[in-house]
Amino acid sequence: PELEEERNALILQSAANKKQLKDIEKKILETLSSSEGNILEDESAIKVLDSAKMMSNEITKKQQIAEKTELKIAESREGYRAIAKHSSVLFFSIADLANIDPMYQYSLTWFVNLYINSIHDSNKSKILEKRLRYLNDHFTYNLYCNICRSLFEKDKLLFSFLLCANLLLARKEIEYQELMFLLTGGVSLKSAEKNPDPTWLQDKSWEEICRASEFPAFRGLRQHFCEHIYEWREIYDSKEPHNAKFPAPMDKNLNELQKIIILRCLRPDKITPAITNYVTDKLGKKFVEPPPFDLTKSYLDSNCTIPLIFVLSPGADPMASLLKFANDKSMSGNKFQAISLGQGQGPIAAKMIKAAIEEGTWVCLQNCHLAVSWMPMLEKICEDFTSETCNPSFRLWLTSYPSSKFPVTILQNGVKMTNEPPTGLRLNLLQSYLTDPVSDPEFFKGCRGKELLFINEYDTIPFEAISYLTGECNYGGRVTDDWDRRLLLTMLADFYNLYIVENPHYKFSPSGNYFAPPKGTYEDYIEFIKKLPFTQHPEIFGLHENVDISKDLQQTKTLFESLLLTQGGSKQTGASGSTDQILLEITKDILNKLPSDFDIEMALQKYPVRYEESMNTVLVQEMERFNNLIITIRNTLRDLEKAIKGVVVMDSALEALSGSLLVGKVPEIWAKRSYPSLKPLGSYIIDFLARLNFLQEWYNSGKPCVFWLSGFFFTQAFLTGAMQNYARKYTTPIDLLGYEFEVIPSDTSDTSPEDGVYIHGLYLDGARWDRESGLLAEQYPKLLFDLMPIIWIKPTQKSQIIKSDAYVCPLYKTSERKGTLSTTGHSTNFVIAMLLKTNQPTQHWIKRGVALLCQLDD
Incomplete structure (x- = not known):
């Protein structure tokens, strides 16, 4: 601050000196022009010129001293450039958090004030390097504590890793491409080489290892994996793979982030402890131990012009702790007023705030998310708060669930807090x-x-x-x-x-x-x-031990998806060149793989509408649905190609499309026209092409003996078609019919059943199918899904269906296990309830959460 004051004084002095020189020049010119006859004989003119020369010399000397001083000050200021860069990295780390949750908003003013506090509160030293280190450490941790206070528990480790990664990227200690690979697993539509050991290594893991091998740091990884398969198996089987030593020379050649990348490929369920270790190693243990909720600390950071905001979560009610705190601060009774916002409550709340500002009392507005229309008025009220008009004791407390309609200015400048309910049986x-x-x-x-x-x-x-x-x-x-x-x-x-x-x-x-x-x-x-x-x-x-793995995998998925939201697609550059080149490669690759549209007229000629064969209609309708999706994918990719080449304007829709492609995500514009899927881009395209091939084979070779149930766009139409065929064959009212299910101990069949249909491609979640006994059985360790053999779906009279020794198992299209009712009256996710034989009480499998899935997430 002292240097800054001296610099400002020099700027003013320099400006004054230049003005004086200008005045002197003007005076000399006036003297020369007004002088008559020989100027050497004009005594007054000579005196003026002499004094002007002396003053000019004096000012020039002052200016030279000022320039030297300014250089010295600039040199001193330059010493602080490192912390300016460090602080800018921190600010842009928190600026991106709003993409995760609309309540995570922080202003530059708030950030600068926090920085000024660190200047005053951090340790001092006359040695510049030490002073900068103290200031850096203090400000980074102070920011971490203040941000953590306003984050939900699930996002605290995410923020620690985001800070850590951005600081290391700024220091060029890690590569951005490797960080993006950690978050996405890479984007590639090429088929990987043959899996060296499918008995334990999943195809998804092997494909990611193959993609990682394309990075310079991982050169030779694929070959090393094949040659040392048993050593890598030990890592896979380890209880703590994140602490295990990698086979030589990989253990020495790879840095810590690169090791986490390999862990992502092999054991993604252990990413959370691996990232915790990584942040601890790079930033320190205190950055993975968020400070406990402290209402007193939050209160001390506020004043009469800064509102305090509780960001709510299900099961948490901060009112009890707030009332107790108000009592401790002697603000109970008439000094604390609370109102739950809703229809017509806005004007009452405004009056309460006006009275509290004058009297110096507290007001709490609960459930702000329920009064969206009144939020602009609340924003105006808060903007009018000034230290002159507000009683110093006044405080405004707000509670709200996350809402994109909550005023950004209040969020950016207010003190935000989250207070979540405890987790776990004991604490609850x-x-x-x-x-x-x-x-x-x-x-x-x-x-x-x-x-x-x-x-x-x-x-x-x-x-x-x-x-x-x-x-x-x-x-x-x-x-x-x-x-x-x-x-x-x-x-x-x-x-x-x-x-x-x-x-x-x-x-x-x-x-x-x-x-x-x-x-x-x-x-x-x-x-x-x-x-x-x-x-x-x-x-x-009542759950199986494997559920711990499922929980950890879900945590990893949520962590990576949230981190991706903080990464702008524009940052992405790859080893093969710029972002545009990567996008052109992806679009070209997908377009080359896309087949032509199905010829609906030819399909109708070959498979006309027939009373006794409903499956003809099912095939044609499926072709029409898939055509809509093919056209959407083809047109959007062609438009993107044109935009990259500069032929058309890159609008917001194409920006969103390119951003999704770069991070290996299915674009929103495709998802709206698509069947439900949670797969990443590469797997989605492979699955999409397989579905198209299934319909093409049906068209070319006739109705298949075994139907791939997962391959249908609208699964319920196929099942209804099977039931219609039976009803028309035996002239039975369709509303009297139901389904019987028989699991056939085989994966293929050369013949179709007399009645009903054979289906395949379903996965059992929460249990496995014992092919010898033909019953439900417990899962094997680490094997979360079991591919079911052929299932015979037999339409039959509802009165003849026996349910006594069977588990009623729901069938879903994706592992999300939830959907919404579509315009047809069917769920967008739930398909049908199937009966599976068991020798255990059905309650056992209900508690296990056993369900059938049409497709997996990878």
Whole structure:
């Protein structure tokens, strides 16, 4: 600051000196022009010229000193350029967070103020290098703590890694192309070489390894993998592959980020601990340990002109802690007013704020997301806050779920906080028992009394009534999905049954860690909860151990997808050249693979509408649907090619298309016209071409013996067609028919069934199919999906369908397992419920979450 003041003074002095020189020049010219006769004889003119010369010399000397001083100041300022670069990297890291959640908004003013605080609060040193290091470290961590306060738990590690990666990119310690490969797994439509060992190595993993081998740092990886397959298998089988040593020479040749890339290929479920280790190694342990929620700290960072914003999440209500805090600050009673926003509440809230500004009290506006139309007025009210007009004690508290309509200026300048509900069984139970109404002694005692009143009305305990009340009324009303409600009722049956009353040793899980505590006081129950395991095993929910892998894979997927949102497509450059070249390669590759449109007129001639064969109509309709998608893909890619070459303007739709292609994502414009799919771009195109080939083979060779169910655009139409054929063959009303399902212990068939259809291509999630016994069985470790053999779908009279020893298994198009009702009345994801034979109670598979899927995510 002192140097800056000196520099500003020099600028002013320099300007004054130049003005004086100009005045002197003007005076000399005036003297010369007004002088009459010989100027050497004009004494007054000579005096003026002498004084002008002396003043000019003096000013020139001053100017030279000023220039030297300015050079010295510039040199000193240059020493701080490194921290300016560092700070700009930090600012652009937080600027991109708004792409993840609209509430993650931060202004440059807020950022600069935080930086000024670090200048004052960081350690001082006269040695410039030390001073810069202290300032860098303090500001980076101060920013991390302030940002973490406003992030949801799921995004805190993401932010740590984003900071770390951007700082390393700025220092040129890592390559941007390698970082993008870590996030996307690469974009390629080429078929990989043969998998060296399909018994344990997934095709997806091998394809990613092949794509990674194209980078200079990974040259020879593919060959090394084939030659040292058993050593790589040890990494795959390791319980902690992120800490395992890689086979030589890869362990020494690769840096830490490159090792995480290989881990992504082999064991993506362990990416989270690997990234945690990476950030710890590069930035320090404190950057992976977010500070706990501290309302006092947030309050101290605010003032009467800066609102405090609680960003809400399901299950979290900050009002209890806010009321307690207000009480601690002597702002309870009339000094704290709260209103829940909604229709007509805006003007009342405005009056409350106006009164509070004058009186110096607190106002809390709850659920701002429900008053979208009033948000511009709130923004104007907050813009008018000034330290002169607001009482220093006044505070405005706001609560809102994430909303894109929430005023950006309030978000950017306000103090944002997230306070999420606890995770895990132990912490959730503890929170329930430590908060109202359960923590109220009178309520706690009253619960037992009410139960006795209810139960005494019956001769036996009415478990069915209690189960209905809890499962269908209390919880069921909030659960709209029928399959989720089935799971809820099944889980409640473990707690509402006669055994829990008669058997004092009744356990809720096979391990015996969870059981009903003996009768006791409120304090006894609190102590019992505190002794429960801190992290719960999947068995308590009736799930298989593999579910931990599924959970970790989902975490990795969410992490990478969110990180991709912070990466602008314009940054992307590849080893093969610029962004434009990469895009041209991708578009050319896809266009070359796309076949011609199906000839619908020829298809109608070859497969005309026939009463006894509904499948002809199914084929033609499928061709029409796929034609729409082929045309969309072809036209958009051709337009993109033209835009890259400068023939047409690159509009926002083409920008979005190019951005998706660069990160290996299916473009939104395709997804709107497509069948449901969660696959990345490369896998999506391969799957799309396989579907087109399936229809082409059907057209060329006639109706197949076994149908690839996953290959249909509109699966329900195919199933209805099979049922229509049966109904017309046996002249049976279609509304009296249902389906029977028989799993055939074979993967191929040369003949079609007499009635119904053979289908293949389904995957079993949550269980496997034992081909020897023909029954559902437990999954093998690490194998999350099992490819089903042929299934015979037989239309039959509903009255003849036997369900007693079968598990009713839902079939979905994707692993998302949720959809919306389409215009046809069908779900966009759920297809049908199939019956699968089992020798275990069906409740076992319901708790396992067993379902059939038409396609996987990779």
